[in-house]
Amino acid sequence: MNMDQSKIPQATAKRLPLYYRFLKNLHASGKQRVSSAELSDAVKVDSATIRRDFSYFGALGKKGYGYNVNYLLSFFSKTLNQDEMTSVALIGVGNLGTAFLHYNFIKNNNTKISMAFDISENKIGTDVGGVPVYDLDELESRFPADIPVAILTVPAQAAQSITDRLVKLGIKGILNFTPARLNVPGHIRIHHIDLAVELQSLVYFLKHYSTEEKMV
Numbered sequence: 001m002n003m004d005q006s007k008i009p010q011a012t013a014k015r016l017p018l019y020y021r022f023l024k025n026l027h028a029s030g031k032q033r034v035s036s037a038e039l040s041d042a043v044k045v046d047s048a049t050i051r052r053d054f055s056y057f058g059a060l061g062k063k064g065y066g067y068n069v070n071y072l073l074s075f076f077s078k079t080l081n082q083d084e085m086t087s088v089a090l091i092g093v094g095n096l097g098t099a100f101l102h103y104n105f106i107k108n109n110n111t112k113i114s115m116a117f118d119i120s121e122n123k124i125g126t127d128v129g130g131v132p133v134y135d136l137d138e139l140e141s142r143f144p145a146d147i148p149v150a151i152l153t154v155p156a157q158a159a160q161s162i163t164d165r166l167v168k169l170g171i172k173g174i175l176n177f178t179p180a181r182l183n184v185p186g187h188i189r190i191h192h193i194d195l196a197v198e199l200q201s202l203v204y205f206l207k208h209y210s211t212e213e214k215m216v
């Protein structure tokens with residue numbers, strides 16, 4: 001299966017890790033094949049979307065057989081660069097940042113937080129979940145060239161100036177957990193997760209939309 005990754009629609013690319021995680025579980029339980037209906041039920045994506053997604057990877061399921069689990073798994077693993085470990089930096093070791101430092105990302109994908117930064121004297125010089133916490137003043141001197149991604153868990157008002165510094169250091173992507181909307185040059189990718197907004201929107205949908213009308 002050869003493919004030009006730039007041709008995969010972004011919505012499909014975002015579902016890749018979801019498919020990968022489920023296929024890994026299937027593989028671990030010894031399953032050899034899976035139908036799009038089974039996949040759909042497990043990952044809660046409709047089966048037409050799954051078939052279309054998989055067709056972008058050249059994986060065409062056979063009628064009455066489904067998809068070959070091993071084949072898909074090795075394909076996803078390659079596509080998601082699972083052989084390669086990606087180092088991530090975390091800025092802001094508050095409640096949320098601390099939880100991430102303790103979370104075992106490697107369990108499900110090949111990413112690992114390798115260093116953290118904060119401005120609080122209580123945190124600088126400590127080790128949280130095995131990750132060293134450095135002074136944010138040392139960001140420029142400590143930041144290695146091989147860290148492509150940073151997680152931002154600082155107060156909103158600090159987010160843009162830290163982002164500007166990360167951009168100068170050559171960061172490629174930022175996972176932004178602050179409510180701030182960040183301005184970055186076009187070649188840098190920001191994924192924004194505002195937990196408070198997500199929760200509020202879930203509560204709103206529960207109140208105002210029935211499950212039949214749910215949007216995917």
Ligand code: ATP
Pocket residue numbers: 091092093094095096097117118119120123136153154155158162
């Ligand atoms: P959280 O929002 O993660 O629950 P919190 O409520 O514990 O965190 P916040 O005030 O949101 O605390 O700060 C998050 C972390 O960011 C704290 O550890 C704080 O010391 C750190 N922090 C605050 N300002 C900055 C800054 N300008 N640069 C880097 N870190 C900062």
